[in-house]
Amino acid sequence: MNLIDFYYFSGTGNTLLVVKKMQETFEENGIKVNLYKIxxxxxxxxxxxxxxGIGFPVAFFSTYPFVWDFLKSLPNANGTDIFMVDTLGGISGGIVGPLQEIIKKKGYNPIGAKEIQMPLNIFFIQDAKTNETKVKKGLIEAEKYALDLINKKSEWDRVPVLSEGMYLFSKGLLKLTKANMHQKWFKFGIKEDECRKCGICVKLCPLKxxxxxxGKYPERGLNCEYCLRCASFCPRHAIPCKFNYKSKTYRGAKAKEFLK
Ligand SMILES: Cc1cc2nc3c(=O)[nH]c(=O)nc-3n(C[C@H](O)[C@H](O)[C@H](O)COP(=O)(O)O)c2cc1C
Structure with a gap:
């Protein structure tokens, strides 16, 4: 392992922090890392x-459909080493096993999978101090994982029995959400009295x-996958997420990190 192409997606910054920590650790050990946004x-x-390398957040117990699309569209390989890392606020279950199946079938050599607890960015956003502690712990895990990969101590565990079921459940949840995107509750709108039409949400949305x-207010289409980036980084909090208690938002990094 002397050159890593690390493909990642991060909605609100947690995965970006983890991926950057891993990049730093690899590079300190003489391994060059190219970062690419999924x-x-x-x-x-x-x-x-x-x-x-693949990095992404857990969503709906697995991950976002466009991340799945990327993973499922990887070309067939002949023993290329691959590792994954995800960040999550609670539990997943529907990703490590199913993804191992997919990449093995494609001919990759799975060398490591790790799930790293970071602050929850949906439902209930904890206070800044608690989140800071979680981030610190998460980044220690990220560094340790990168060292394990370097020292060939990492593993991509066998497929747990429940994993496939959880994956199917996750796909169902995602379908349900997408199918209801036009409904008022799911289509979290833009508060026109707060919005200053700066357009940062347009630039930040990974799905365009x-x-x-x-001269008009931003409009959201029906292709939202709820990564919450727009809601998190709107400087006026003009994009409330109805899933979040009191519409509170979380940011793990600065908006400019996503605009590079
Ligand atoms: C729509 C959505 C669904 C989520 N689903 C889960 C989940 O099933 N399990 C979990 O542990 N965390 C879940 N989370 C929390 C995120 O995985 C977690 O906060 C992650 O670190 C966010 O990474 P990011 O900042 O790189 O986007 C979800 C977050 C969102 C926005």
Missing amino acids: EESDPKSVNLDHTI NITMEK
Whole structure:
């Protein structure tokens, strides 16, 4: 392992922090790491001569549909090493096993899978101090995992019995959410009295699902996957997420990190 192409997605910054910590640890140990955003990458163009890293948040007990699309569209390989890391606020269950199946069938060599607890960015956002402690712990885990990968001590555990069931449940939840996107409750709107039409939400949306005509308020389409990036980074908190208690939002990084 001397060159890693690390593909990642992060909605609100947690996964970005973890991926950057891992990059730092690899590079301190002489391993070059290229970071690529999943939302801007073509899976067919991955270089199978490099080690592949994948990082993403857990969502609906597995991960977002566009991340699945990327993973499922990876080209067939002949023993390329691959590892994954996800960040989560509670439990997953529907990702490590099913993803191992997919990449094994494609001919990759799974060298490590790790799930790292970070602050929850949905439902109930904890106080800043609690979140800071969680981030610190999470980044220690990230460093340890990178060292384990370097020292060949990491594992991609066998498929747990429940994993497939959890994956199917997750897919059902996602379908249900998407199918209801046009409903008032699911389509969290934009508070026009707060919005200053700065357009940062348009730039930040990984799915290009927010548009803004000149002089008008931003509009959200029906292709939202609830990564919460727009809600988290709106400087005026003008995009409330109804899933969140009191519409409180969480940010693990600065907005500019996503605009690079
Ligand atoms: C729509 C949505 C669904 C989520 N589902 C889960 C879940 O099933 N299990 C879990 O532990 N955390 C869940 N989370 C929390 C995130 O996985 C967690 O906060 C993650 O670290 C966020 O990473 P990010 O900041 O890189 O987007 C969910 C978050 C969102 C926005």
